[in-house]
Structures are given as C-alpha cells and as structure tokens.
Amino acid sequence: MNQTPGEPRKQAKEPAAAAAPGVRALDVLRRSGAVRSGHFLLTSGKHSDTYVEKFRLLERPQLAGPLLGQLAARFQDQRVSVVLGPAVGGIIIAYEMARHLGARAVFAERADGRLTLRRGFRIEPGERCLVVEDVVTTGGSLLETLAVARAAGAEVVGAALLVDRSGGVDFAPGIRVESLTRIQAASWEAGACPLCAAGAPLEQPGSRRLQATGG
Numbered sequence: 001m002n003q004t005p006g007e008p009r010k011q012a013k014e015p016a017a018a019a020a021p022g023v024r025a026l027d028v029l030r031r032s033g034a035v036r037s038g039h040f041l042l043t044s045g046k047h048s049d050t051y052v053e054k055f056r057l058l059e060r061p062q063l064a065g066p067l068l069g070q071l072a073a074r075f076q077d078q079r080v081s082v083v084l085g086p087a088v089g090g091i092i093i094a095y096e097m098a099r100h101l102g103a104r105a106v107f108a109e110r111a112d113g114r115l116t117l118r119r120g121f122r123i124e125p126g127e128r129c130l131v132v133e134d135v136v137t138t139g140g141s142l143l144e145t146l147a148v149a150r151a152a153g154a155e156v157v158g159a160a161l162l163v164d165r166s167g168g169v170d171f172a173p174g175i176r177v178e179s180l181t182r183i184q185a186a187s188w189e190a191g192a193c194p195l196c197a198a199g200a201p202l203e204q205p206g207s208r209r210l211q212a213t214g215g
Contacts, residue, residue: 139171
C-alpha cells in the first residue's frame with residue numbers, strides 16, 4: 001500500500017497470538033528481545049551471563065498487557081485496592097496490574113539511598129496492597145518495597161513478579177509470591193566471576209545507578 005506524503009508511518013502490529021492466554025511468558029520475552037546474553041552487573045551486585053531487559057517487553061503494550069493481565073488474574077480474588085512497585089522497572093508493571101485489578105497504582109523511588117513514597121503518593125493503613133517487581137535475583141529490591149508497604153500500614157496480599165531468576169530462594173517468607181516465568185541463569189560474586197577472569201567487558205544495564213532527582 002502506498003503511503004500518502006506527510007502521513008505518519010504505521011508500525012507493523014505484533015501477531016495477535018504472541019501474548020494470547022496460554023502462551024509461555026518466557027517465549028514472549030525472548031521474542032521481544034528482552035533476554036540477553038553477555039557479561040552483566042546485576043542490581044544485586046552479582047555478575048551474570050544473562051540479563052532480562054524488561055523494557056523490551058514493556059515498550060510493547062500489545063505484548064505486555066495480556067501477559068500482565070494473566071498475572072493480575074491470580075490475585076483477582078484478593079480485593080486489591082493499591083498496587084505498589086519500585087521505580088523504575090516496577091512503574092509500568094504496577095500501572096498495568098492495577099488497571100486489570102481496578103485498583104490504584106503507586107510507586108516508590110529512592111531518596112537519600114532508600115525507597116520511599118514521594119510525589120504525593122499515599123497508602124492508607126489497612127489498604128490491601130499488592131507489591132510488584134520486574135526481575136528478582138536476590139529479592140533485595142522486593143524486600144525494600146514490601147517494607148515501604150508495611151511501614152504505611154498496608155495489608156500486603158502478595159507479591160507479583162515479571163521474572164523470577166532467584167533459583168527457588170524463599171526471599172519473602174510468609175508472602176504469597178507469583179511470577180510470570182522463571183529463568184535459570186548463573187550468577188557470581190564479582191571476585192568469583194569467570195567472565196571477569198576471562199577478561200570479558202562488563203556491562204551495567206540496570207537503573208540502580210541512576211541518582212534520585214526531583215521533578
């Protein structure tokens with residue numbers, strides 16, 4: 001089809017079945033280019049040969065929306081009133097999960113080195129709160145976000161993860177944790193990293209290095 005001069009170029013649509021119910025989330029992540037191989041510094045401080053760049057999925061609402069809808073459905077009976085995620089990766093996830101659950105979406109961000117609610121966000125005491133996170137390795141960021149919810153007096157009904165790469169570690173005892181998919185990927189402390197020993201360049205793709213700013 002010929003394009004009229006000055007007419008915005010239309011992007012090709014993703015196949016409708018790409019994120020249909022029942023399609024494996026890991027397949028969709030791989031197809032979107034989210035699963036990368038190389039030598040990476042993770043948010044946890046560990047090194048790994050695998051990195052999940054969630055924004056390759058999240059930049060495509062037609063893929064991310066149905067997948068996060070599947071995850072939200074697992075908490076449909078929990079009467080969730082607010083969904084909390086950590087900046088930066090958890091912002092879009094919290095928003096989309098809240099949309100599916102008919103709840104509010106808020107996010108926590110770093111100020112003076114710790115996660116906190118800013119920008120007028122509030123969680124009321126007793127509110128039923130679902131905590132979300134993008135990719136979990138050690139669970140450190142998730143635990144920080146859970147602490148924000150508890151400090152506000154929320155009733156935490158569970159945690160929902162885009163990707164669990166913890167290897168089965170119980171990083172949130174007593175909390176119901178659901179993930180879209182699990183990835184088995186090696187990770188090492190910096191001093192024991194074989195990729196460092198081989199001289200492979202180290203990439204730091206995450207957002208933790210970003211400094212908190214106003215706005």
